[in-house]
Amino acid sequence: MASSRPVRSKKSQAAGSALETFANPHPGRDYTVRMRCPEFTCLCPKTGQPDFATIHIDFVPDRLCVELKSLKLYLWSFRDQGAFHEAVTGSILDDLVGAMAPRFLRVTAEFLVRGGIYTSVVAEHRMPGWTPAAPVLLP
Amino acid sequence: MASSRPVRSKKSQAAGSALETFANPHPGRDYTVRMRCPEFTCLCPKTGQPDFATIHIDFVPDRLCVELKSLKLYLWSFRDQGAFHEAVTGSILDDLVGAMAPRFLRVTAEFLVRGGIYTSVVAEHRMPGWTPAAPVLLP
Amino acid sequence: MASSRPVRSKKSQAAGSALETFANPHPGRDYTVRMRCPEFTCLCPKTGQPDFATIHIDFVPDRLCVELKSLKLYLWSFRDQGAFHEAVTGSILDDLVGAMAPRFLRVTAEFLVRGGIYTSVVAEHRMPGWTPAAPVLLP
Amino acid sequence: MASSRPVRSKKSQAAGSALETFANPHPGRDYTVRMRCPEFTCLCPKTGQPDFATIHIDFVPDRLCVELKSLKLYLWSFRDQGAFHEAVTGSILDDLVGAMAPRFLRVTAEFLVRGGIYTSVVAEHRMPGWTPAAPVLLP
Amino acid sequence: MASSRPVRSKKSQAAGSALETFANPHPGRDYTVRMRCPEFTCLCPKTGQPDFATIHIDFVPDRLCVELKSLKLYLWSFRDQGAFHEAVTGSILDDLVGAMAPRFLRVTAEFLVRGGIYTSVVAEHRMPGWTPAAPVLLP
Amino acid sequence: MASSRPVRSKKSQAAGSALETFANPHPGRDYTVRMRCPEFTCLCPKTGQPDFATIHIDFVPDRLCVELKSLKLYLWSFRDQGAFHEAVTGSILDDLVGAMAPRFLRVTAEFLVRGGIYTSVVAEHRMPGWTPAAPVLLP
Amino acid sequence: MASSRPVRSKKSQAAGSALETFANPHPGRDYTVRMRCPEFTCLCPKTGQPDFATIHIDFVPDRLCVELKSLKLYLWSFRDQGAFHEAVTGSILDDLVGAMAPRFLRVTAEFLVRGGIYTSVVAEHRMPGWTPAAPVLLP
Amino acid sequence: MASSRPVRSKKSQAAGSALETFANPHPGRDYTVRMRCPEFTCLCPKTGQPDFATIHIDFVPDRLCVELKSLKLYLWSFRDQGAFHEAVTGSILDDLVGAMAPRFLRVTAEFLVRGGIYTSVVAEHRMPGWTPAAPVLLP
Amino acid sequence: MASSRPVRSKKSQAAGSALETFANPHPGRDYTVRMRCPEFTCLCPKTGQPDFATIHIDFVPDRLCVELKSLKLYLWSFRDQGAFHEAVTGSILDDLVGAMAPRFLRVTAEFLVRGGIYTSVVAEHRMPGWTPAAPVLLP
Amino acid sequence: MASSRPVRSKKSQAAGSALETFANPHPGRDYTVRMRCPEFTCLCPKTGQPDFATIHIDFVPDRLCVELKSLKLYLWSFRDQGAFHEAVTGSILDDLVGAMAPRFLRVTAEFLVRGGIYTSVVAEHRMPGWTPAAPVLLP
Ligand SMILES: [Ca+2]
Ligand SMILES: [Ca+2]
Ligand SMILES: [Ca+2]
Ligand SMILES: [Ca+2]
Ligand SMILES: [Ca+2]
Ligand SMILES: [Ca+2]
Ligand SMILES: [Ca+2]
Ligand SMILES: [Ca+2]
Ligand SMILES: [Ca+2]
Ligand SMILES: [Ca+2]
Numbered sequence A, B, C, D, E, F, G, H, I, J: 001m002a003s004s005r006p007v008r009s010k011k012s013q014a015a016g017s018a019l020e021t022f023a024n025p026h027p028g029r030d031y032t033v034r035m036r037c038p039e040f041t042c043l044c045p046k047t048g049q050p051d052f053a054t055i056h057i058d059f060v061p062d063r064l065c066v067e068l069k070s071l072k073l074y075l076w077s078f079r080d081q082g083a084f085h086e087a088v089t090g091s092i093l094d095d096l097v098g099a100m101a102p103r104f105l106r107v108t109a110e111f112l113v114r115g116g117i118y119t120s121v122v123a124e125h126r127m128p129g130w131t132p133a134a135p136v137l138l139p
């Protein structure tokens, strides 16, 4: 069921890890997929020291869903890359949008403490013309 | 009080577990029923390995409510079925909507970790023409 | 300060436990009263087995408030009654509305697990013509 | 920096504890002050038995802020007073509004359990003509 | 990548700790950066006694982001300064806005208990003309 | 596999709920069975008011184990009985020892708050001549 | 069932609140009663300011158990008394031992923060000649 | 490094899942390996209904360690087997001891609620002649 | 009640903060006092950067108890001192032992994270010839 | 104060990261140092996939303490090494013992889930002839 559209981001091309996709089994409705990966590590581009983060990915698929194993390998491909907090979050967003072209996608990167300060970064993509259904807030 | 409308989904027909319903005792008002089942298991269609999830079902009944014991048996019927995360969530949604024809229904499937990544999927049904009351947000 | 309007619901009449009220000491403003009772038990009407729940009652009083001790006795009156989840929640709502005629009232019944499934039910009453103040969401 | 406007509520006059204020150091912008006092006790007016509560005070100051030590003394002044749940919450609201004339103020009183039931009461004041800024909900 | 705009607040000039910035790597989109520093201490201006707080900084960068190490040093510069709760929160807001000129910035200061009362203060800045995107509330 | 030794305690004889047992499948070794029942209710013998508790049962079986469904019915049989905290704990201990004759058994009853005070009672039985193996405390 | 031995401590004599007891229903075995009262308040003997604590009482009764309602009234009798942390804990221990003459009794007083420091005090009584059974540490 | 001693338990022989082992890399010292598997399911032998448990395995290896993937497959082999709580715990203990011949091994099975009662079972094996080092309890 | 023995440690002499004591009100029995101070800060002697810790002090007093306010001032006296983790813990132990000459005293210092590593240090003093009572481990 | 005994383990020699030490500032007494590092990653020697763990190190120093920064670098040196769970724990133990020659040292490695199973490993070293003081268990 994997699609023929392996998307290889600029960064991950070096590391050889492309995001693979498969056809959304329910394209007729908007629905949410949430993923949480507590095993993300990259390197600080200034000091070369390791950084650790938990990556959250929330999305509304359009025609494609990301394949879980390729996502795992994609996230591993940052292990030896220097990446600033704000930049790495934006890169993951760009690569996932490039691979899936989703209706909506949000990346949240929660980094472990550095210098006594905990940082997280949140970035979103919205497909032009798409609007979410009005949320139903049940009591 | 069980209704005469046992709804047997395509998948559950094989397993012999139909969702039974009973008449909504308060059809005159919108109200919310929330159910949480931490005992859901199915099989990965690719590898045959077991997957485990907690299933949440939140709904506003119309003329029918789902009978609790038949729901339990219905969820058990996935035990030996291969089912992708996104697809199984959609199937449960479709079957419950087929059985109850509710004003609103949301299925949330929270899967245990696979490959270091935690995934959950959320899908909703809204009866055409139904809108929720404006929520009262008390201080 | 107890009002002269003891309201005796159909069900609680048998058990002899009427909801008593007292005059709202601040009728000039909308405000919220929240009550939580973790000591509710009734019987399953199908099997006769005991069910246990926590009952939440949130309301905006109009001219009357419910008296705490009579509420406790009222909730005890379900101890020997058969009561389905959806029906008991609606009955408590009806009885409290009958006793207090509040501007707003919400009943949430969180039941302990049965058949591996946790169920809760939420029902609301709004006085015709009443609208809540726009909520102030402070940062 | 304490203002010359000590406000002595009717109740607290007996106990000799006036709420003191000081000039808001940032009157040019709306901002939120939140206070939480887990050390509140008063007496049940019916039985004379002690009640215990946590008091939350959330406000947007206008020209005045409440001085912390006088607030502590003010809350202590309820120690020997009989006070119903709904009434004491309203009194604290009235006294703080009288002392500070804030743009917005909310009092939440969370009482410890009585008769197996946990009660809390929430009351708000809004300065006429003041509206909160539209909240910024960051992802 | 550090910008040429070191901003030295009035207060921090004494302490010699300027906030440094670097160019926002994704200026084309609104995104959120959240920082939490549990290691903040200053002195009570009235009694000279130490106060302790956790500082939260949430912002949407425009052309500049704050450099993490300079932020740490900036927050340390309050260690020997007298600072009222409401005033210190406003000062941190002003200094960060002066350094970054962000689209949006919120400072939350959660102080440890004094006199049995826990206090926190929240203040916000919004760039004139900027409005946040309508939030996407996924189910 | 149920044993032929249904043990009917004095109290439970009235309620018709005997504890049933089955043969210990591993009588050759000491091992621990722990059970927790959060759905226990009885009546205060002084006031007739309902009490609620969580019952914990920890035991080392000898030749018999208690059958789960009969235990549930046995605990339900206290629903309409007056029972002091200290006495009900001792009765449950006596009845379980009478039914199972275990090597060791401990009953812990954690009652919900009464008069602002939370009470629990713990009682144990040890078979004469039995001593537990020295515990292995792994690092 | 209340014993004829109301014990009136020196301190509680002034306040008129004697500890009452009843006959231990299971004097033939050692067992544990644990009580927790989160509603204790007294006054600082130096400053007159209120202190708040949670009192834990754990005991092995001998011939007598403390009656719950009299214990509540006894703890209330400290409301207007000045009492140092170390001294009040010892007084409660002495009074309970005087009333019950238990085999073992432990009082733990957990006070709320003062001056940024949380204090608790633990004191024990052991009946001469009594030794606890060797504890059974189940795996 | 996998040993040549695949041990196939009686039960798992049917399911074709043998426990594999590898040589203990540090046989010269006693040390602890702890494993927790929250994904265990079997069937109730009486009713055929699914049971769910978390299995804990704590051991001190001797010459062999259990291989992680074979352990996972071994635990899956219970999926379609009827197994009483006490019996399944003992079987897992026996099979792991048969495969590893460890110095010490403890199996803890925590089952999800049935009939309102939570059950867990703990069983241990000790190699004859082995005694654990006296535990070092650091302050 | 403050003793005439203000003990001024070598370090705190510079800062002018002596530990004061008062007579133990219950010298006839061993009992435990536990204190927790989450507001400790000192400086790293290598880098001059602030460190933050929570200090726990557990002791069995002999003839003297430490006075709470002087303890607070004593802990503040480290604010401007350089102090290694292991050394500062030992110094606090030495100073408290010098001031109180307790039967037993334990200092636990839990430091906030540095370099991604959380450190705590625990040191104890025992009066020669003193042994603790055998602990009573109630079930 | 760093000692002249940089100890370079076999493994870390390749990576160039030696453990440095400094003189124990309180060699005259046994005391405990606890360290927790949630930022450990290595590679699975079988699959090359990254593993993540939290490393705990608890020790009683003798003449030397480990220097914090060198420890951080030492733990980073595993980032590109293949290391089985049981083996890596033993290696860290051996290297720390080689560097510090402590009276006691315990390494606990808590790995993130693999194949649905959470594993941790605990190993200890005791200096020959050293025995810990009898622990003081305060009530
Ligand atoms: Ca997927
Ligand atoms: Ca690498
Ligand atoms: Ca139902
Ligand atoms: Ca199967
Ligand atoms: Ca009321
Ligand atoms: Ca203030
Ligand atoms: Ca008083
Ligand atoms: Ca940054
Ligand atoms: Ca300073
Ligand atoms: Ca059983």
Ligand SMILES: [Ca+2]
Pocket: C079, C080, F079, F080
């Ligand atoms: Ca009944």
Ligand SMILES: [Ca+2]
Pocket: F085, F086, G065, G066, G067, G068
């Ligand atoms: Ca009692």
Ligand SMILES: [Ca+2]
Pocket: H065, H066, H067, H068, J085, J086
């Ligand atoms: Ca292994």
Ligand SMILES: [Ca+2]
Pocket: B079, B080, H079, H080
């Ligand atoms: Ca099956």
Ligand SMILES: [Ca+2]
Pocket: G085, G086, I065, I066, I067, I068
């Ligand atoms: Ca003291």
Ligand SMILES: [Ca+2]
Pocket: I085, I086, J065, J066, J067, J068
């Ligand atoms: Ca160190």
